[in-house]
Amino acid sequence: MAELLYRLGRAAARRARTVIAVWLALLLSSGTAFFLFSEELKDSFSIPGTPTDEVNQEVSEEFPGMGGGTGTVVYQTKDGSAFSEEQREAIGDRVEEAAEVSGVEDVIDPFATAEERAEQQEELEEGRTEIEDAREELEDGQDELDEARGQAEFAGMLDQAEEDLDAQQAELDENRETLDEESEELKEGAALQEMASEVRSVSSDGSTALVNVAFTESQEAVSQETKDAVMAVFADDPVAGTTVDFGNDIAMTVPSLVSTTEVIGVIVAAVVLVVMLGTLVGAGLPILTALVGVGVATLTAMSLSGVLDMASVTPILGLMLGLAVGIDYALFIVNRHRRQLKQGIDVGESIGLANGTAGNAVVFAGMTVLIALLGLNLTGIGFLGLMGTVGSLAITIAVLVAVTLIPALLSLVGVRILRHREREQRAAALTTPRTGHDDTDTQPGVRPMSTGRAVGRVAVAVLALGIIALPVFDLRLGMPDGSSEPTDSTQNRAYTAVAENFGDGQNGTLLVAAELPEPSRDGQAEDYQRAVAEEIYRRPDVSAVAPIGISDDKTMAVFQVVPVEGPASESTESLVHAFRDLAPLDGAGELGVAGMASGNIDISETLSDALPTYLAVVVGLSLIILLLVFRSVFVPIVATLGFILSYFAALGSVVAIYQWGWLGGLFGVENPAPILNFLPTIVVGILFGLAMDYMLFIGSGMREAYVRGRPARLAVVEGFRAGRAVVTAAAIIMISVFGGFIFSETVMISSIGFALAVGVLLDAFVVRMTLIPALMHLAGGAAWWLPRWLDRILPDIDVEGAHLERHHTQAKEEDPTGPHERVEGPPVEVLPSHARVNGRHHAATRGERQQAGEAD
Known part of the structure; x- marks a missing residue:
């Protein structure tokens, strides 16, 4: 080559x-x-075959038009007052226009939905009043019947009037039974309405409204062209006295x-x-x-x-x-x-x-x-x-x-x-x-470091990297949501408005699908639906649950569930798992969960599961590559362990800044959140390659000096001095370039840039230029030991x-x-053909090492 x-x-x-x-x-x-x-x-990102993806497919089959992506449009009045009638009508007109956009399944008018809910509430109240009035009439009728029965008995005419009185009693009992059934249905309806009370499209003060857009394609398949067309309907023709913002599910900021x-x-x-x-x-x-x-x-x-x-x-x-x-x-x-x-x-x-x-x-x-x-x-x-x-x-x-x-x-x-x-x-x-030529090719004034200093370097480097890596034990993975966008972005304004007026959970609603058993009588599917809704609502982290519908074949019911906290919270993640682990109810099947929050959780967990395997592949590759380059057992092991230390220290730094919020103001982190779910995996691949670069330019100089006959510890110093300038410059350049991405407005880019910049900083200056030379010094000649059988079969790279x-x-x-054509400078020694690359059989090495006062 x-x-x-x-x-x-x-x-x-x-x-x-x-x-x-x-x-x-x-x-x-x-x-x-x-x-x-x-x-x-x-x-957006997607992984086919995740539980969320499977639920979306099932829902799409059972409920045509429901498996598509969604988008959120947030309207607010500028003065904080309730929307006027003119503003409601104007927003309704834009809802109708947006519904005609190609790729849009439906657009929900928030005020029409609110009115429908108000009508349902009014009907419940009227039903309660009618039932109460009917009960009073029944009680009055029962009193009259009891009085008539008493009078007939007093007059001795009970036998003649008993048939008629029994018929009246049967009618009263039938009416009472009917009233009880109606009352139970009303109670169940009221319970369902109570459970869904927090599923709102207009805020309680009437100043904020949510327009929900349903697309025909799945969330990741919706084209930005379609989303832009929908946003243009609302943004290009603003409603007087209002502001409009778009959620992270519809607005896209291209970095x-x-x-x-x-x-x-x-x-x-x-x-x-x-x-x-x-x-x-x-x-x-x-x-x-x-x-x-x-x-x-x-x-x-x-x-x-x-x-x-x-x-x-x-x-x-x-x-x-x-x-x-x-x-x-x-x-x-x-x-x-x-x-x-x-x-x-x-x-x-x-x-x-x-x-x-x-x-x-x-x-x-x-x-x-x-x-x-x-x-x-x-x-x-x-x-x-x-x-x-x-x-x-x-x-x-x-x-x-x-x-x-x-x-x-x-x-x-x-x-x-x-x-x-x-x-x-x-x-x-x-x-x-x-x-x-100068017969001495030893650099003047070069002496091995002291053993005590080497031990101190190892202790300080390992301790420092270990401390920096500690936050990694609290690592949580996720996808950025609207809260992580810049504060002046429409996504952040929309997220904040929803959280303040409807609760954090409204930013990450879940779609829960329940498999129902085949009903044996009319109304049994509805009974199962109510039972599942009540079971879901019992969860402490659920703010609201609203039944959406039952499939035509009565085998599936779907619900909209609003968590208490936002989509990136630990409680929402636990809630998704709790639903999936919930035991079937009365013969019903397990619950499936979908939605953007659920999808992001599944993607994060899939990536987490893949990381150990990929890390093992990278570590194994590291050992093989370094074994071929340095023809040593010790060097690949310490170099790879150093890479692992710098990698986890870089992740620990990311957790401290981007998840915990430490020094967030310095790095532009306004809203700490879980770490980008694919960051740990992508950083493994990149940081591994760069770490091998630095190890190559530092370690090869040490190996070259040792092969030329230098004592092992002196070779460490000479090799380090030969490579430190170029590695220092290269590392500073890497840190500068990666660091330039830290202040990107997009948190995905910012966090990756930070992880790589810190990773290079720690690996180059702490691992390669501090820890590795010290460990090589402590190992002495053993650092270059290689079994004879392995030495014979390894190619000379x-x-x-x-x-x-x-x-x-x-x-x-x-x-x-x-x-x-003449080459000035120190001579280059030509090794005899029998000399081993690892220096074990080099004829001149032992004498030169003895002159330096160090045995091989």
């Missing part, structure tokens, strides 16, 4: 303009595809791909590049190439939205990843090229070597991220797998840009990639005859292209063609 990338780099350098033209053509083509084929992104905070993140990355590389040209190349790669990847992904159900967060995730890794990967190659130029290597040769060494590491690092992201498809969750696929597309293009476009641009820039002083020093070195570098350096030293 290294030799192939060397040749690719040389070829790209020789045909720089052609390579640049190809990438510009790809950018133009992806932009054209975007404008021609892209369609609207989705604002902006580019915002001010993200630009600031890129600017911070540019500053880091200028400080590290020293020139504006050098700093500009990684950013320019990253933008090209991101443009191609993002536009290509969004052009597929016409054939794939793509969530709005999916292309932004690709943008986030592509921008961060694109800058980092370009930095690795540019930094290696600059170092080689300063050593006196010719520009063209340096480009090839940089591409074959640092570029080889870039390809390997990209493959780790790529595999982890594509592994999201193993979860079997469609939208999550698509996120991984789009992210992997961004990574693939970032790698291709790094190993083709960067060499092309470097060839055009030439030595201007160096500072002016560095160019002068290079020119002077090229004209100065070499005096031979030259990740950093060391063999390539030795080959080309040796060739130049044997046949120099001029001073510009």
Whole structure:
């Protein structure tokens, strides 16, 4: 691979303009595809086969027109007074107009519903009055009959009048029985009305009204075009003296791909590049190439939205990843090229070597991220797998840009990639005859850290990460609702208005379906319906329950249930499970639960169930990759454990900020809520790949020094010093880019950006640059132990292209063609053919270690 990338780099350098033209053509083509084929992104997530999905399908079959999605329109009077008659009529006209929109099943007029409920209440009151009056008449009739019977008996004429008196008594008893039945029905009706009293469409003070929209398609299948058409009916022709807002179930806020905070993140990355590389040209190349790669990847992904159900967060995730890794990967190659130029290597040769060494590491690092992201498809969750696929597309293009476009641009820039002083020093070195190599390649003043200091580092790092990770034990997953939207958004205003005027539970009503046994007599299905409604209403977390209807075959009854608390609350989640676990009543079947709140709960639980398996796959992959790279048993284990620590610490930070609300004002978290349900899974894949990148650039330097014969503990220090600058710069760039998304108005983007920024911060600076060196020091030579049988069967993966570098350096030293081909700097030792890569059989290692005062 290294030799192939060397040749690719040389070829790209020789045909720089052609390579640049190809990438510009790809950018133009992806932009054209975007404008021609892209369609609207989705604002909802679904997983087929969940309990909610199954209930929706059953309800759709039994109740045609009921299984579709819903939307909420909230009207309020500006002065807080009750709606006037003119305002009610105007809203009713818009309800009728919205009902004609294509894709709309029905729109409910809130005032008509309120009037119907008032009429029902009035009928109940009239029924009670009539029954009371009838009972009084019956009692009067009974008194008269009893008096007549007494008089007949006193007059001795009871025998003659008894038949007539008994007939009158039978009629009274029949009327009383009928009255009792009517009274019982009235009582049952009153009980049902009482249970449904909190299911209201107009607030008690008459200042707020809810217009409920029913769509023909399921919630996730309703097109935004249909939703926009409905909203236009109400928003484009406002009702005088009122405000109108739209719930999160109908209004969609498409996150902006580019915002001010993200630009600031890129600017911070540019500053880091200028400080590290020293020139504006050098700093500009990684950013320019990253933008090209991101443009191609993002536009290509969004052009597929016409054939794939793509969530709005999916292309932004690709943008986030592509921008961060694109800058980092370009930095690795540019930094290696600059170092080689300063050593006196010719520009063209340096480009090839940089591409074959640092570029080889870039390809390997990209493959780790790529595999982890594509592994999201193993979860079997469609939208999550698509996120991984789009992210992997961004990574693939970032790698291709790094190993083709960067060499092309470097060839055009030439030595201007160096500072002016560095160019002068290079020119002077090229004209100065070499005096031979320095026999000591040990860096002056380099000494191993003390054992006590290493123990202290391990203790502090593990303790700090453990403390930061503690909130993860309270992790709750969910989907953002209207309360998590910006306070000035229509979704947040609608959510707040509903919560204040109708109760929190009205923002997350549940649809409960009950299977009824086959009725054996008339009215038995209604009896079952009442029994189920009463059982549901007994639950302490239920605010109201309203029977919606019974299927034509009398086998299913559906209810609207209003929880006490909102859709993201623990009590609502417990309520959903309580309904599903409820034992069947009198032969009736189990209860099924649907609705947006129930659907989000099911999705969160499905993702939670898939996370341990995916995490195990990622951890196993980590062990295999690191075993191949470092040919050691100890290094993969500690590196993987470090990744697990940084991962859970990142999740703990997210819980503290976004769920508990700590420092919420600083990060723009106005309403703490459960964590985005797919965040833990998506962060595993991304953070794993980035952690392997940093481990590669820190650990490979340690391994290289050890293989060259350094004592194990001294190799730790030398390898750390060799890689810390580039890892520090890369991590700061990653944190800056990810951090730019923290202040996104969309909580999904904000929380993902925060998790990745904190994860990179902890993994790079606490795990890779503090914990790992200390553990490697404590392990000493045992850190590089590998069983002989395993050593024989493992392939030799030259990740950093060391063999390539030795080959080309040796060739130049044997046949120099001029001073510009001479390599200045410390010599590169060529290992004998019998030397083991892990250093166990290196002939010179023991003597050199003894000189350093440390036994192998």
